[in-house]
Amino acid sequence: MSDAGEAVVAAVRAVAERLERERRHLTDLDSAIGDADHGGNMARGWAAAAEAVADVDDPDPATVVETTGKTLLSEVGGASGPLYGGSLVFASPELEDGITAETAVAFAETYLEKVQDRGDARVGDKTMVDALVPAVHTFKKSVEVDDMEPVAALAKAVAATQRGVEFTVPIRASKGRASYLGWRSVGHQDPGATSTLFIMEELLDVATEHAEASGDLPDHAESPTIPDGEVTED
Amino acid sequence: MVGLVVVSHSQTAADGIAEVAGEMGGETRIVSVGGDGQGGFGTVADDIEAAIDAADAGDGVVVLVDLGSAVMNAEVAIEMSDTEAVVADAPVLEGAVNAAVAATSGKATVESVRDQAEAARGIEKL
Numbered sequence: 001m002s003d004a005g006e007a008v009v010a011a012v013r014a015v016a017e018r019l020e021r022e023r024r025h026l027t028d029l030d031s032a033i034g035d036a037d038h039g040g041n042m043a044r045g046w047a048a049a050a051e052a053v054a055d056v057d058d059p060d061p062a063t064v065v066e067t068t069g070k071t072l073l074s075e076v077g078g079a080s081g082p083l084y085g086g087s088l089v090f091a092s093p094e095l096e097d098g099i100t101a102e103t104a105v106a107f108a109e110t111y112l113e114k115v116q117d118r119g120d121a122r123v124g125d126k127t128m129v130d131a132l133v134p135a136v137h138t139f140k141k142s143v144e145v146d147d148m149e150p151v152a153a154l155a156k157a158v159a160a161t162q163r164g165v166e167f168t169v170p171i172r173a174s175k176g177r178a179s180y181l182g183w184r185s186v187g188h189q190d191p192g193a194t195s196t197l198f199i200m201e202e203l204l205d206v207a208t209e210h211a212e213a214s215g216d217l218p219d220h221a222e223s224p225t226i227p228d229g230e231v232t233e234d
Numbered sequence: 235m236v237g238l239v240v241v242s243h244s245q246t247a248a249d250g251i252a253e254v255a256g257e258m259g260g261e262t263r264i265v266s267v268g269g270d271g272q273g274g275f276g277t278v279a280d281d282i283e284a285a286i287d288a289a290d291a292g293d294g295v296v297v298l299v300d301l302g303s304a305v306m307n308a309e310v311a312i313e314m315s316d317t318e319a320v321v322a323d324a325p326v327l328e329g330a331v332n333a334a335v336a337a338t339s340g341k342a343t344v345e346s347v348r349d350q351a352e353a354a355r356g357i358e359k360l
Contacts, residue, residue, distance in 0.1 A: 035275065037270070037274065037275070037276065041270075041276070044272075073279050073280065073310060074278065074279070074280045075271075076270075076278075077269065077270020077271050077272060077274065077275075077276030077277060077278045078270065078276040078277070078303045079302055079303035079306055080303075081278065081279055081303070081306075081307060081310075082279060082303065082306035082307050082309070082310045083306065086279070086306075086310050118306050118309065118310075119306065176302060177301070177302060
């Protein structure tokens, strides 16, 4: 049994619990500019995924991620199935050799590539891509350029995701159901970007716990959620 | 013979569009699929894959779709299915009618049926 596989199972369960708590919140966001199904679809899909991955014998990361994606594809009746589920299935082989900084970056990049390809969306379209692009780019840069530990890099990526979510508020939707509203979509936060942030936050929590439990979290990796160059004054 | 699949967020809409297209489609297999599988609106890749396999009579399938997730789930379904199938970039109802007529030709191929479905993009009503 792989520790990393168990951690991914725990992450899927944590995401499922979080999305159940956020069901109403996501549905409210989606009611404003979409078809009001995002909260229910995500909560139901990830709950089914958590059940499915709990049944995987001797779980390894790639199999757990692939199982999650396939379950979302068959359980989520909407765009979230192909976007979240299909992309997880597509990116899962990147984790076949386990989870390292290198494979995690490859996984994130492949996932992003598939989401953008499938949804034909770019930054500024007011979709989950607005959250995912800064998340993946920040993660990659933190690992490859700044030589950060994966968990610290993930914390920076979560902060970048948060800023991406905020970026969706003042812009006009050009993809997805919200695009039918035109200018009336301005001023509303994108539900898909928001659920992407929730998933990222849960991944960070589980990755932090896993790193602490296995003793490989270095002293300097204390959730640097404040981006470089910004100073907080209390 | 080339088969057709009509995908809508609403099973009722998909059924109705398939009925309208079927009036012109002779022996063409037209399978309708829609809904989120829970009684609500949406589309599910697995269900579309099953519809594609059911519509195939050996010469492939053209898939007509309505909005957003129907396009994405149809693409995923085609990737999963062993049947030769393509999505037509066409309005779902007019495209389905055009495709049904095109499919009755003895020389019809997946490409010729898709092209006729896509020709519906230029239909003027007034």
